[in-house]
Amino acid sequence: MLLHDYLRILRRGWWIIAGLAILGAAAGYGLSTLVTPTYAARATVVVSTLGAATPADLQQGNVFAMQRASTYAQLATSAAVLDRVADDLGGDVDVDDLRAQVTAAAREETAIIDVFVNGEDPDVAADVANAVATTLAQEAGQLDAPGAGTSPVQISLIEPAVAPEVAVSPQPRSNTLIGLLLGALVGIVVLVVRNAVDTRIRTLGDLPDTPGLATLTSIPLARTRGGRPGSGTDGRVEAFRTLRANLQFGSQIGGALAVAPVTADSKALSIATELASALGEIGYRVLVLDVDFRAREPRAKGRRHADDAEALGVADVLAGSVGAAEATRPGSSDNVFHLGAGRLVDGSAQLLSTSKMSELLAEAKDAYDHVLIACPPLVERSEASVICTMADSTLVVVQAGATTRSSFLFGLELLAGVRVASASVAVDNVRGIDVTAGRWQSLTTD
Template sequence: MELRDYITVVRKRWIWIALGLVLGAAAALGASVVATPIYTAQSQVFVSVRTGDTGTDLVQGSSFTQRQVTSYADLVTSPRVLAPVIDQLGLDATPERLARDVTASIPVDTVLITITVSGADAHLAADIANATATSLATQVTELERPQGGTSPVQISTIREATTPVSPSSPDITRNTALGTILGLLLGLGLAVLRHTLDTKIRTVDDVRAVTDRTVLAVVTHDADTPKHPLFVQESPHSPRSEAFRRLRTNLQFLDVEDGVKTLVVTSCVPEEGKSTVAANLALTLADTGASVVLVDADLRRPSVADYLGLEGEVGLTTALIGQAELADVIQPWGDTTLHVLPSGQVPPNPSELAGSAAMRRTLDELASTFDVVVVDAPPLLPVTDAALLARATDGALMVAGANRIDRAQLDEGLATLEAVDARILGLVLNRVETGSAGGYYGYQAYYGPVEATSAKPARREITRRTATHSRRARRAAQTQPAEATAHDDQVGAADEAPAPPAPVAEAHDEPRAETTAERTGPASEAPAEALGRVPHPRSGPPVPVPEHPFDELVHVANGTDATQEKDSPRSWPGGPLR
C-alpha cells in the first residue's frame, strides 16, 4: 500500500481508528484504577575501606572497594541479609518471598548501593529498606573481619528510607497514554485489515482495480429514488441528472463515425439500479430530439412500464408471438420523442426467447425505425438473457451498484460478456455515496435546486394519453377476423376498399383520450406509418388465437411456426418476421 492508500483508509475507516483509540485509553485507565497501589521506599549505603594515610594505601583501598561493591549488592537479596530483617520486623514471609520485593542497584562509577523495597504498605516498605541496610552492614563486617582482627570494610547508611506519600504504581497518566497509543495502533491495524479484506465496489478506484474499462458516469445515491425514479425529468438541474448528460456525451464519442444505435443496459446482480439507469438514459437521449425507444427486455422482473406509468400487459412478448404488430404495442411517452416497448406478459421461457431469431429481427426493426434503442436486460450472473441480447446489439452498458457487488462479481459479469464476444461500451457506477463521488458533486449550487418535484400528475396525464393506444393494442392481439376472404379477387377488392370506421365507445367505457393518430394527422398517418412501417393487407385464412398466449413462445424461440400462417407473412422494413 502507498501513502495515498493509507490516507484513504484513515479517511474512510476513521471510526475504527477512533474506536480503537477510545477503547485503548479506557482499558488502560480502568486497569490502573482497579490495580492495587504499590509504594516504593529507598535507602542508600556507602562502602569504604580503612586504609593508611599514604597515597598508595588510598589507591589500593579505592580499587578494592570498587571490586567488592558489586558482590555486596548481590548480597542484599541473600537469606543471610534478609533473615535478620524478617526476625526484626516479625514478617510472615520467607527470605525467598521477601527477596522478590527487594532490589539493589549501584550507580555508575560509585561505591554506593541503593536498596529499593516495594509493597502495598508504605510504612512497612520504609521499615524493610532501613532494616535491610543495617543488616547488610552487619553481615559485610562479619564476612570481611579477619581472625581476631577488625574488618577493613565499613558500610555506612547515608540516606534512610522515608514513608512514601504516593504510590509508585500504577502510574495512571503514563498507563493511559500508553493505552491510547496502543489503541490507536490497534484501530489503524484493524482499519487497514478491513480495507484489505473488503472487496466491495464503492468508488471508481475500486472499479479500476478490477478492469481497465472506462467508467462513463458516476451517479450518486439518493434514498428518494424509489419514489422518484425519473429524476432526469423531475430534477433536471440536479448533479445526478448532469451525470446522465455526461453519460450521453460519452456514449456519443464511443463511436464517432457510426455511433451506437442499440445498447443493452444490464448489471451483475439484481438491485443495482439498471432499470432506473436505462429509463433516465432514454429520457436524456430523447432530450436531444432523437427518436428513442426504451425496450423492457427483462422478461422475468419487468419494471419499465411501472416507472413510466404505462400499460405493460401487451408489449415485446405480444409482438414476438405474432399476436400484435410491433407498431401497435409501442407506446409514445408524453410529448417527447421517447417511445416505450413494455415487456408484455412474463413468458415461461425468457432465455430462449431472448436468444431467438425473432428477437434479433425485432431489434433490427427497431434500429431501422428509431435513432437509438435502449434495452433494459436482466442481470448477468443469475441468467444468460443479457449476454444473448448484448451480442445482438451494438454493445452493453454495465451498471455497477456501489456497496452492492464485490470485485469478484464485477469481474465475473464482465467475463460473461467477453465470453459471448459482446462489446462492452463502459460502466456506470451507480448509488455512490456523495462523499465518495468526488469534488464534482460538490457544486450543487451551480446546477440549481435539486429537490425532486412530484411527477405523478405528469405521469397520470401520460397514462391517459396512451390508454387508448394500449386498449387498441390489446384488441388487436385478441380479436380475429369475422370471416375469411373467398378468393384472391375478393382480397384485392378488400385492399382497395376504405378502412372501416373506428368503433363507437359504449356508454360505460372510459372517456376516449386523444390518440397518436389524432395528434399527428389524418388516418393515413397512423402510428404504424409514424414508426416507418408500411401498412399491408392480411391474406389467407383467419388465424386462430391460441388458448394460452405463450403457446407460441416456444415455437418462436425454436424458430418454428405454431399457427401455420405460411400464406400470410407480415411485411417489415427489416424483412419478414418469420
C-alpha cells in the same frame, strides 16, 4: 494487494479503527483504576575504604570499593540481611515477601548501591528501604573484617528513602496510550481480514483490476424527501450526469447501449430510465427498451388481451402482433420514451436472440438519438450476453454491497465469450462518498 489497496481499506473503515482505539483506551484506563497502586522507595549507600594514607592507597581503595559494590548489592537480598530486617520491623513480616519486594543494584563504574523496595504502602516501603540499607552496612562490615579486627570497608547511607508520592504502577497515561494503540491495531487487522473474507464490491476501488474495462462512476443511494425522490441537486442525479459525460467522452454512447446488471440485485430498468432522463434533459430523444423478461414473468404472463394497450411491449413487437411505434409510450421525463417488456408467453425470451431483435434495434436507432436496453442479469440469463452483442456498447452494472468479485468476473467472462466490442462499468447504490470514483482504465475490451 498493493499499498494503495490497504490505504483504501483503512480509509473506508476508519470508523472501525477509531471505535476500537477508543474502546482500547477506555479499557486501559479502566484497568488502571482497578489495580492497587504500587510505590517504589529508594535508599542509596556508598562503599568506601578506610586507612588510605597516600594517593596511591586511595586509588587502590576506590578500585576495591567498586569491585565490592556488586557483591554487596547481592548481599542486600540475602537471608543474612533480610532476616535482621524482618526482626527489626517486627510484626508478621515474612522474609520471602521481603525478598520479592527488595532489589539492589550497583551503579556502573561507581561504588554506589541503590536499594529499591516496592510496596502498596509508601511509608512502609520507605521504612523497609532504610532498614535494608542500614543492615547491609552492618553485614558488609562483618563480611570483610579479618578475624575480630576492623573492616577496611565502610558503607554509608548517603540518601535515605522517603515515602514516594507517585505510584510506579499502574500508569494510567501509559496504559491508556497502549490500549489506544492496541485497539487501533486490532481495528486494522479486522479490516484486512474482513476485506479478504468479504468479496462484495462496495465502491469502484473494490473492482478487480481488469485490463480493457472502463470504470466510469459510482452512483450513490437515492436520497428521499418525505418518501419521494430528492431534488435535481441530489447526488444520484449528479452521478447520472457524470455517467452521461463519461460515456460521451469515451465515445461509448450513441446508438444502442445495453445496460447489463451482473446479478438480479441490480435493477437494469431503473438505471436505464435514470440515465435516459440525464440524456433527455440536454435534448436527446431516448428510447428505453425493457428486455428483462425474467423480472416481469410472474405478473405479466396472462396479460394477453389485445385491448390492454399498456401491456404492449417488446415481446409483442418480436411476436409480430404489434408495431414498435404503437407499443411505445412517453416516459416520465421530456424526450424519454419507453417500450416495456410486453405480454409474455412461453418462448418470449428466445425471441431476444433472433434477427427480429436486431431489426427492432435498427428501427429504434433510426428513430431515436439513443437507445438504452435494460437487460436481464448477465450471470442468470444467457440472452443477456446475446443482447450485448447486438448493442453498440455495454454498461455493466454492479450493485454495491451485493455483487461479489467472482460474480463480476464471471459476467465479464460471459461478455468476452461472445466478443462484446465495448464495455464499461458503474457501481450502483454506493453508500457515502466514493473517493475512488473516476478511476479510469482503457475504453475497449479485447
